[in-house]
Amino acid sequence: MTLNILIADDHDMVRESIAMFLDTDGTTNTVAAGQLKEALELIDKDGPFDLVLLDYTMPGMKGLEGLKAAISANGGKPVGLISGTATRLIAEQALEMGAIGFLPKTLPVKSLVNAVRFMAAGETYAPLSFMSGKDDPEETDFEKDLSDREKQVLRGLMEAKSNKEIARDLELQEVTIKLHVKTLCRKLDAKNRTDAAMIARDAGFM
Template sequence: MALRILIADDHDMVRETIAMFLDADGGTETVAASDLPEAMAKIEAEGPFDLVLLDYTMPGMKGLEALPKVMKANEEKPVGLISGTATRLIAEQALAMGAIGFLPKTLPAKSLVNAVRFMAAGEIYAPVNFMSGKDDPEETDFEKALSERERQVLRGLMEAKSNKEIARDLELQEVTIKLHVKTLCRKLDARNRTDAAMIARSAGFI
């Protein structure tokens, strides 16, 4: 019997990427929602799900405020958080409130699929490196090929941000970001920005 998983995230690319990895693995059936009201409506209409994944910053979440509400709606079945920006402290608070786990959006694809299966089985999941605060200090070959600015832009792409949003975050001109994206695609041999983000995620870039 397939695991039924609801992925609630306001970025299409993030939802589609996670769903693609999970569906390719077989044995899972994913349903998508783009904000909290839609997620709640789907739980009410089609739930409870074997696992609900909530994006920490999507509309309606108000931080961790919505977590207990979703857990109750999903009839105490596992609810986990996904985030590209949440800190270790937020992850700890979510787990203390009863979340089944915490997934950084930068997790490599294989780890992501394993983590989802783990959580759907009722096991608590949080990446050890992330929770201990000692995320690999060593530079990987992947990172060595990129400048610090390129890494910052790539993180923005992994969070499915537009050039405009990345430019605002880094206090740069949009045209500069466009050039960096072009360079990144060339360096990573990526077809487009989505492909670049997927290559980075698979390489375990954080």
């Protein structure tokens, strides 16, 4: 029996590597998508798939909202999450929402492929070392360039607070917050404060 698997990731190399390893034994048929909209259209047209694998930060995902949409579109068949940046907390939330598994991109390809087959068979998969926090980095790549103060301001933006409210929370001048917002937008390549908040959320920043 051939397994039909949809791999949705905006990095060609990730999609192609997984597909190449999966397709070698002829028991799987993989289809690729580069963003959520395309993935949902494929599920609608060719689905449900035996397994849908979604990249947590690809375009259109909006955090775990994309996972929710794919689960509901795939008619009860497994949907898993793959990510290079998501935290353990996000992995736990994804599993609670009904994801069949969570794959960190740090997994060796062989383990990744075995995990994909495991999930396609309806078994929940999440690497123990990741879920227990043993592999947790001190901070993600996303956070490395941000100062502690910028992280505090960014959390305020993610809660849709005004500069005035953030200033009050952090006991700082409003003008200081304004400067931090400007710096954050530059560092995150964001068009505005809302965009900065969305970029942070998509990167799994908490």
